[in-house]
Amino acid sequence: MTVTHPDIRLVVLDMAGTTVADGGLVERAFAAAADAMGVSAGSAEHAEHLAHVRATMGESKISVFRHLFGTEERARQANSAFEAAYGDLVASGLAAPVPGARESIEALLGGGRTVVLTTGFARVTQDALLDALGWRDLVPLTLCPADVGGRGRPYPDLVLESLVRTRGADDVRQVAVVGDTAYDVLSGVRAGAGLVAGVRTGAHGDAEFRAAGATEVLDSVADLPALLGELG
Missing domain, CATH: 3.40.50.1000 (HAD superfamily/HAD-like)
Incomplete structure (x- = not known):
């Protein structure tokens, strides 16, 4: 070259x-976070949120959740659920x-x-x-x-x-x-x-x-x- x-x-x-x-780990962890926030898989809201997550891949995850959930408290709750789910996936040998x-x-x-x-x-x-x-x-x-x-x-x-x-x-x-x-x-x-x-x-x-x-x-x-x- x-x-x-x-x-x-x-x-x-x-x-x-x-x-x-x-390997899709970010989206799997997002699904867990969305579920923790009461956003059901298959719903229109879930599809809208997932589209935003895909479009903003690479951005700070807490910033993404601030956009999706509005308040700082809800954003931090979602981010904590995401980080926990992603950590579990990594710990299970999927990284x-x-x-x-x-x-x-x-x-x-x-x-x-x-x-x-x-x-x-x-x-x-x-x-x-x-x-x-x-x-x-x-x-x-x-x-x-x-x-x-x-x-x-x-x-x-x-x-x-x-x-x-x-x-x-x-x-x-x-x-x-x-x-x-x-x-x-x-x-x-x-x-x-x-x-x-x-x-x-x-x-x-x-x-x-x-x-x-x-x-x-x-x-x-x-x-x-x-x-x-x-x-x-």
Whole structure:
């Protein structure tokens, strides 16, 4: 593959759908949360809510529930039910890496780049995923919306905080942002990242990525090391 981005020094990767195979876990956990809130599967309200969840994949989950349920109390109740359900699914062994994801991360780290893993989940869920995969010590930094004052994607905060905390690049144009949703892409665009890639292993596809401003679309995060090439 032709090397087009050899100057990238910091790589900010999404988790579920990008480096972690989702397998429908988000929607299953949402169904449990909706049930806890009295929204029955098969109802028009449930279908409307699910459509919103799918459209906003990548966004902070508490923000999604604020939109769906209105009050802060109900949003937090729904979010707690979602996090508990997702945690149970992960604990039951249903979390798995996207094929080649760990190898790609190790290749990037081995080439001298800094890698950060980010998510729209709460810290407790992110940690459960990291533990289930044995990734707790894989990268130097992991971030969730609570780590940046609560603003997750599509805001640029997670990307910019990755740069500030790691000092892994001298310029935002040396940052790559990779994710499976339009919100991942938009967060990278808003942060001024030099490479913003959508991957076809999760929630959204080429049309959504391009509309959000992606500079690249990849089949998988496994293709990223070859795209970046070796450091000069």
